[in-house]
Amino acid sequence: MSTCGTRAISIIGFIGSVFSPWYRWSGRRDPANHCCINVATYGPGGRFTMTDRGRSALRLSDDVFRVGPSSMRWTGSELVIDINEMGAPPMVTRVRGQVRLTPRAITGVELPLTDDGAHVWRPFAPVSDISVSLESKGWQWSGHGYFDANFGTRALEEDFGYWTWGRFPTAGGATCYYDATRLDGSTLKCAATFDKDGEVRLADLPPAQPMARTIWALRRECRADPGTRAEQLLPMLDAPFYTRAGVKTRLNGEWTTGVHEALDLTRFRSPLLKPMLAVRVPRVPRWNFTD
DSSP states (O other), X not given: OBTTSSOEEEEEEEESOXXXXXXXXXXXXXXXXXXXXXXXXXXXXXXXXXOEEOGGGEEEOSSEEEETTEEEEEOSSOEEEEEEEEOOTTOOOEEEEEEEEEXXXXXXXXXXXXXXXXXXXXXXXXXXXXXXXXXXXXXXXXXXXXXXXXXXXXXXXXXXXXXXXXXXXXXXXXXXXXXXXXXXXXXXXXXXXXXXXOOEEEOXXXXXXXXXXXXXXXXXXXXXXXXXXXXXXXXXXXXSSEXXXXXEEEETTEEEEEEEEEEEHHHHTOTTHHHHHXXXXXXXXXXXXXX
16 A cells, blocks of 8 residues: 555456365366466455466466566565556556565464465565556555465365455554455464564454445454444445455554455355456466567
8 A cells, every 4th residue: 555545556466376266167177277366456446357377377486476467576675566557347458667676574474264274374574665657647656565475275165155364564564464254164263463573473353343334245353442443445346246344443552544354255256246347357378578
């Protein structure tokens, strides 16, 4: 998010694009044949890009993850993301530029999200600085950033019905939480605080409280101190099954604005949703590199 709080960017690299209808229709047999660098910008002139690309578009090395015309590379101190994508309908325009994310520290933490370890959350750098330079008016800014990863050996909808996630900057670093309901009836309730040196400790957070539903009537809840209520400040992604927003809340006496997500995987399982997603997620099965 930008320091002023009016703009934000989300970039996700996929090998096995978990929200791609094409990957689902393929039977999810070949993750590398459904790769993607999803870029979404929020605020004035925001765009959404998510092209499902085939195996020929994927190049990997120890320090570089490249999918077609876009890439992520680790320099040893920064994650540098070069973007060259086309926006999804109805705003089919070029999204091009560079983003640099500089971690304050790298953690060594992994959190299994299921008892058998089929899903794992890896918060690499919950406290980071970000610099954005895109080829669009007003899209040159800096702010606070976040870098994590999720790994899984099963589809999310095979194990989860609903979850919420939040990352909120604090005076000492950042606080993250996961709340999830699994299909077997068990729940995940986990919160962690990270300081600027990357040290982590499990934390007790205030109770989850309901937030206003989205325009798709998607249920949302967010952690907030008793007597207070989380408030959406910056609308971001709003899909029938998934929402992301800049949210202000109070955690353990400290007001903070961060990123909040809610995911309804019961809705995502619906076969009626996949053709809708295909409009926003085009498929490009072949790619030729020129270098």
